[in-house]
Amino acid sequence: MIPLFDDYKKRWSVTSDDVIKPGLTAIEEALALVGNPEKKLQIVHLAGTNGKGSTVTFLEAIAHEHGLKVGTFMSPCLVNVHDQIQVMKQCITQAQMDRVFQQMKSAGLSGKLTDFELLTVAAFLHFVNCDVDIALIEAGMGGLLDSTNVVLPIVSIIPSIALEHTKFLGSTIESIAQHKAGIIKPHRPVVIGEVPLEAKVVIEQVAHAKQAPIFALNQHFTVEQKLQDECYQNHEQNVYITNLTRQMKGPHQANNMALAITAFIEVAAVLHRTVDVESLRRGIEGASILGRFEEVMPYVIFDGAHNPDSAEKLVATIRQQFPHESVTFVIGILGDKDVKEVLRNFEQISEQFYFVDFDNPRAMAAEELLAISGASQKAILSDAISFLQQQSEKKCRTIVSGSLYLLTEVRSKLLGPNKK
Numbered sequence: 001m002i003p004l005f006d007d008y009k010k011r012w013s014v015t016s017d018d019v020i021k022p023g024l025t026a027i028e029e030a031l032a033l034v035g036n037p038e039k040k041l042q043i044v045h046l047a048g049t050n051g052k053g054s055t056v057t058f059l060e061a062i063a064h065e066h067g068l069k070v071g072t073f074m075s076p077c078l079v080n081v082h083d084q085i086q087v088m089k090q091c092i093t094q095a096q097m098d099r100v101f102q103q104m105k106s107a108g109l110s111g112k113l114t115d116f117e118l119l120t121v122a123a124f125l126h127f128v129n130c131d132v133d134i135a136l137i138e139a140g141m142g143g144l145l146d147s148t149n150v151v152l153p154i155v156s157i158i159p160s161i162a163l164e165h166t167k168f169l170g171s172t173i174e175s176i177a178q179h180k181a182g183i184i185k186p187h188r189p190v191v192i193g194e195v196p197l198e199a200k201v202v203i204e205q206v207a208h209a210k211q212a213p214i215f216a217l218n219q220h221f222t223v224e225q226k227l228q229d230e231c232y233q234n235h236e237q238n239v240y241i242t243n244l245t246r247q248m249k250g251p252h253q254a255n256n257m258a259l260a261i262t263a264f265i266e267v268a269a270v271l272h273r274t275v276d277v278e279s280l281r282r283g284i285e286g287a288s289i290l291g292r293f294e295e296v297m298p299y300v301i302f303d304g305a306h307n308p309d310s311a312e313k314l315v316a317t318i319r320q321q322f323p324h325e326s327v328t329f330v331i332g333i334l335g336d337k338d339v340k341e342v343l344r345n346f347e348q349i350s351e352q353f354y355f356v357d358f359d360n361p362r363a364m365a366a367e368e369l370l371a372i373s374g375a376s377q378k379a380i381l382s383d384a385i386s387f388l389q390q391q392s393e394k395k396c397r398t399i400v401s402g403s404l405y406l407l408t409e410v411r412s413k414l415l416g417p418n419k420k
Contacts, residue, residue, distance in 0.1 A: 001361075002115060003080035003408070009118075012101040014110045016118040022145035022168055027117045031150060033107040037124040041071075041135045042271065043153040044263055047143030047180045050310045051159030051193060051256050054248060054292055056136045058260035059267075062283035063134055064088065066264075066273055071127040071135040073120070073148070078290045078408050085123045087130045100125040116140050117147040134267060142169050144182025155266040156183045156190040156212075157259055161199040162309040163338070177202035189213040191262045193255050215262050223258040232258055237265050241277055245285050249293045250317030257284055291407045293317055296400075296414065297392045304404035308338050311345035314401060318349055325397050328352040330384060333402035335364035342402065343373055354381040358406045385413050 001018060009015065031038055044059065046052045053074050063070045071087045082091040092100075100122045104110075109121065120140075127135045137153075139146040158180050161173060169176045177199035184190045184206050192203055194217055207214045215221060221234040223244075230244040239261075246257055261280065268275050288294075291304040293314070305314040318327060327350050333339055346353070355369040355378070366380045381387055384400075388410070391398040400410060 002084075002119065003077060005081040005115060005119065008081075008097055008101050011098075012105045014101060014105050014118070016111070017114045019114055020116075020141065020168065021114050022142065024145065024147070024150055026113055027120060027147045028150055030107075030109050030112050030117065030121055031124070033109060034103055034121060034125060037121075037128040038151050040128050041124065041151075042133065042267075043135045043137055043151045044155055044157065044267060045137050045139070045148065045151055045153040045183050046157045046159070047139035047146070047183045048157070048159040048193070049162040049164050049176075049307065050313070051252065051259070052138045052157075054253060054256040054289055055157055055159050055259045055263075056138055057248070057289040058257050058284060058287045059136055059263055060089070061287035062260060062264045062280050063267065065279040065283040065286075066268070066276060068133040068271070068273070069131070071123075071130065071132040072138075073123040073127075073135065074138045075116070075140050076404050076408075078404060079412065081119065084119065085126055087127070087132055092126055096126060096129070097122070099129065114147075120147045133271065139183060142176075142179035142182070144179045146182075149183055152185055153183075153188055154270045155188060155263050156185065157192075157263050158183070158190065158195065158203065159193040159256060159259055160309060161195045162307060164307055167336075173198050174202055178206075181206040184210055184212050186210040187212060189215060189266055191215045191259050191266075193217045193259050217255055217258060221258055221262050223254045225254075230254055230257075232261050234262060234265065237262075239265060239275070241280065244281060247285065247288055249321055250313060251320065252313040252316070253292075290411075291404055293321075296411065297388070299392050299395050299397050300388050301397070301399050302407050302411070303399060303401045304407055305342070305401045306333060306337055306403050308341040308345060311342045311401075314399070315345050315349055318399065322397055326350070326352070328354070328391065328396060328398045330354045330356060330381060330388065330398060330400045331369060331402040332356045332358045332366070332406035333364055333369065334360065334362045334405070335368075336362055337403075339364060339369065340372055343369075343375075346401070347373070347375055351376045353378040354384075354387065355379070356381045356384050356406065358403070358409045360403070360405045363403070363405070384410055388414065
């Protein structure tokens with residue numbers, strides 16, 4: 001369920017299914033009915049297990065500093081459906097969402113799509129309505145059969161690949177990579193991050209078959225730590241940029257930053273823009289994202305690590321940022337995730353765990369999390385809000401993690417429904 005989305009569906013009498021139906025036929029037919037807005041846009045398309053949102057955030061900030069009008073479509077939401085569709089960091093307003101629903105209603109889209117397909121159409125329409133220069137589109141699940149895969153992008157980005165959504169994508173790295181590589185289009189470059197060797201082999205096979213140039217992290221471009229800042233070097237495009245600083249913490253964010261820079265070089269070439277190094281530096285330094293190692297209140301960190309790979313990266317970031325501090329975890333997670341492995345990662349750096357229930361039909365019960373946990377100090381938390389406020393007041397470093405849906409719910413109660 002997407003918060004507030006049903007309100008628009010009811011107001012405009014537009015129905016859609018709250019299920020996952022992989023495939024492109026339905027959305028292709030629907031987009032034709034509304035004039036194929038996706039064909040009027042310059043697009044960067046992203047698919048991957050982790051890192052999509054952070055890479056989009058870096059790329060959006062860089063493009064903005066270069067004077068481009070940027071639209072972003074990401075999922076899931078952190079507050080409500082409005083924050084999934086943004087132009088120049090401004091969430092789509094109620095009036096703007098009403099406009100796209102009127103367009104979809106008039107075109108006869110009611111009953112033809114799933115919720116995410118309908119939202120994808122809404123995003124394309126809004127970006128055309130706003131006349132954006134570039135649209136950054138994040139796949140919802142997989143890539144090959146995801147509803148966003150109707151686009152012909154300037155460049156595709158695959159930040160990472162790990163086991164996820166195995167019911168739909170398959171139970172091996174190779175099968176998941178095949179889905180992610182589905183966003184690669186003929187003769188359009190693809191930028192890839194650190195991926196397992198078996199995934200890279202699949203991506204390279206698909207790219208070569210489609211004659212799509214490949215730019216791979218640590219092969220064609222690199223990022224290196226230089227004292228207090230970082231240096232980006234791209235051997236293929238002959239680019240060398242020093243003095244890069246970022247507020248998005250963690251070693252993995254350096255990789256996401258490098259992916260964004262590499263992709264922007266391709267975007268700039270197609271849009272006939274010169275890459276300005278100072279604008280790029282400002283973009284990197286100013287980029288920030290909700291729910292990614294975000295200090296929501298003093299000593300309380302939100303991070304939506306929801307699978308083993310992202311949990312491992314969160315642990316590395318905590319070790320880097322708070323090497324001599326004890327941390328407490330507040331965890332709520334979806335039952336279809338690899339819960340045991342996520343917890344084992346977190347248990348490397350803490351013995352203090354509190355488990356919470358949250359409002360999502362897929363959420364694992366706090367009692368079940370408690371039973372799975374191997375921590376020596378663990379309990380079920382009935383009032384997470386009061387607890388987090390107390391932890392902040394006591395200056396106790398606390399990490400809220402496991403699911404972005406949990407973060408959305410807790411954020412709303414901590415800060416109010418309209419605060420970010």
